[in-house]
Amino acid sequence: MFSYTYKYCNHLDYLHNLANYAGVPVNNNTIHLPPEIGTGYIKAIELANGLQVLINECKIKQQVHFYREPAMDESYTLRFDEVKNLKAVTIQIDDDKKNEEERFYSGAFLTNSLTDFSYTANAGLEDRCINIFFTAAWLKDHAGINSSDEAFKEYLSLKTATLNFEVLNVEYRALMEDIFEVRDDHPMQKVILQNRVMLLLEKFFRSLYSRMGQKKSNIVVNDIAIKRMMHVESLLVNNLSAPPPTIPMLARTAMMSETKLKNLFKTVYGLSMYEYYQKNRMLKARQLLRSRKYSVKETGMMLGFKNLSNFTIAYKKEFDILPSAI
Numbered sequence: 001m002f003s004y005t006y007k008y009c010n011h012l013d014y015l016h017n018l019a020n021y022a023g024v025p026v027n028n029n030t031i032h033l034p035p036e037i038g039t040g041y042i043k044a045i046e047l048a049n050g051l052q053v054l055i056n057e058c059k060i061k062q063q064v065h066f067y068r069e070p071a072m073d074e075s076y077t078l079r080f081d082e083v084k085n086l087k088a089v090t091i092q093i094d095d096d097k098k099n100e101e102e103r104f105y106s107g108a109f110l111t112n113s114l115t116d117f118s119y120t121a122n123a124g125l126e127d128r129c130i131n132i133f134f135t136a137a138w139l140k141d142h143a144g145i146n147s148s149d150e151a152f153k154e155y156l157s158l159k160t161a162t163l164n165f166e167v168l169n170v171e172y173r174a175l176m177e178d179i180f181e182v183r184d185d186h187p188m189q190k191v192i193l194q195n196r197v198m199l200l201l202e203k204f205f206r207s208l209y210s211r212m213g214q215k216k217s218n219i220v221v222n223d224i225a226i227k228r229m230m231h232v233e234s235l236l237v238n239n240l241s242a243p244p245p246t247i248p249m250l251a252r253t254a255m256m257s258e259t260k261l262k263n264l265f266k267t268v269y270g271l272s273m274y275e276y277y278q279k280n281r282m283l284k285a286r287q288l289l290r291s292r293k294y295s296v297k298e299t300g301m302m303l304g305f306k307n308l309s310n311f312t313i314a315y316k317k318e319f320d321i322l323p324s325a326i
Contacts, residue, residue, distance in 0.1 A: 001063040002037050008071035008113040011052040011133045015044040028184065033058055047194045050138050054131035055179065065120045071113040074136040074147055078204060080108045080168065080176060081129045087122040104234035108166040108204060112156055130179055132197055143205060151212040166207055167230055169269045170279040175200050177287055228254045229268045232261070236273060237280045241304045244277040282318040285311070289326040296323045 004021055006014065012029065019031045030043035040058030047053065083089070083105040091098045094115045111117050121127070136147045145152055168176075175196045182192045232250050250273070251258045265273050281303050288299045300311030300323075315323040 001065060002060075003065040003067075005067045005069065007069045008075070010075075011044040011054040011131065012046060015042060015054065018042070030184075033060075035061075037061060037064070045190070045193060047190060047197065049142065049194060049198075050134070051194070051197055052133040053179075053193060053197055054129075054133070056127065056129050057180065059126045060121065060123060062123045063121065066118065068117040070116045073113065075113045076110060076134055076136070076139065077112075078108065078110045078132040078134075078201065079129065080131075080172065080200065081127060082106045082168065082173075082176070083121075083128075084126040085122075085124045087124070088120075089122065089125070090118075090120040092116075092118045104238060105230070106168040106234065107230065108168060108172070110156070110204070110208075128176075128180065130176055130197075130200070132201065143201065145205065151209055155208055155212055165226075166204060167226070167233065167268055170271070170276060170283065171203060172200070173280065174283055175203075177283060181287065181290060225264055226268065228256070229265055232265060232273075233269065233276070236277050240277075240281045240284050241302055243304065244274065247273065278314065279318065282315055285315055285323065286319065286326070289323055299323065 002022075004018065006017055006021075009017070015029060015031060016026055019026045022031070022034055022037065024031050024034055028043075029045065030041055032041050033039060038058055038060035040056065042054065042056040042058070045053045045055070083100075086100060086105050089100040089105070091100075093111060134142075139145050139147065147153075166172075178196045179193060182189050186192070232254050235245050235250065235253065245253075247258050247261065251261045254261050256264070262273065265276070269276055271279065285299050285303055288294050288302065289296070294302065296312070297308055300308050303311070305311035305314075312323060315321075
């Protein structure tokens with residue numbers, strides 16, 4: 001098992017400390033995992049407005065454990081994760097523990113430097129993650145949020161409760177894909193990153209205050225229901241080249257009626273299940289086309305379209321542009 005204990009710090013310092021511990025070089029604020037640990041990269045980027053972003057796309061070969069010690073100065077890390085091949089992941093904040101044992105997980109959560117934090121994950125896990133680091137002063141100056149704000153404090157007090165985990169819907173995924181896809185040599189890289197990161201922050205904090213308001217009104221979706229919807233969502237987007245699972249099958253998986261499932265999914269994700277599946281499929285299509293590795297026909301076939309014109313119509317409807325124009 002690879003185990004790493006570190007003190008809370010900004011992302012640039014974290015990257016260099018981790019590289020030194022793992023015995024790997026840092027090039028352009030990027031490290032690649034040593035073969036015995038896994039494959040993939042971790043890179044840190046400092047933006048013009050004082051934000052720092054840590055981006056990683058990794059597949060680990062052995063169990064890993066990270067433990068972050070608390071700090072005296074208050075700062076925050078907002079983490080967006082898309083995880084595959086999950087068998088046993090444990091997230092712990094102070095003495096609060098959350099275990100995930102599904103095959104897929106996607107969510108966002110916020111932690112602060114005043115609490116300790118640990119993360120243990122199984123071998124074979126694939127993780128695409130965006131971490132945004134900011135200080136309490138930055139939060140007040142740029143977002144107008146004071147760390148003493150009651151709703152904000154209440155959110156952080158939830159620690160590992162499911163309510164503390166924001167589901168990643170299509171809008172989040174689109175912003176994340178833009179961040180993953182922008183090349184280091186792109187002349188507008190930092191402008192694009194800063195724009196997308198700010199949009200991620202805005203969306204997250206809007207949702208945070210909305211959920212805290214719902215909690216006080218006792219209309220919030222409970223933890224069990226959120227967890228079930230996250231599982232249903234993972235089944236919907238697991239294989240975008242195949243037809244989506246049927247609603248009766250998903251209802252049995254979620255252990256609820258079809259009507260309740262459809263209403264609850266739309267409440268949590270903002271779209272019907274088919275609309276959600278289709279938007280994720282088109283997002284994947286755009287990602288494949290932007291890679292320049294596949295033709296329009298190949299992309300359509302990879303996403304289960306037997307008729308190229310149907311793929312073209314669906315893509316044009318979603319993005320108001322023909323796929324051939326990418």
